[in-house]
Amino acid sequence: MSEDPNADSPPDHLSIDPRSPFYDEETLLRGVGIRFNGADKTNVHEYDVTEGWVRVEVPTSRDRRGNPMVVKLNGTVEPYFRSAAGN
DSSP: OOOOTTTSOOOSEEESOTTSTTBOHHHHHHOEEEEETTEEESOEEEEETTTTEEEEEEEEEEOTTSOEEEEEEESOEEEEESSOTTO
């Protein structure tokens, strides 16, 4: 019997920043991968599937509070879980 791949999918909008209303620690602990315009991204801080954007870290820059600078990129966003539920 096959499972519906859409039955267990990451949320439409997710952030790794604990101050964000879109932060979900339980979901992040499962490991969420992001495919952006067909390429896997490992530096995504926040994404929104419906609006089609990701915020990615600029590796060499920090804001005045010491947080990583992020830029917003528009394109096709495909989130997926790296592990199955319960693992």
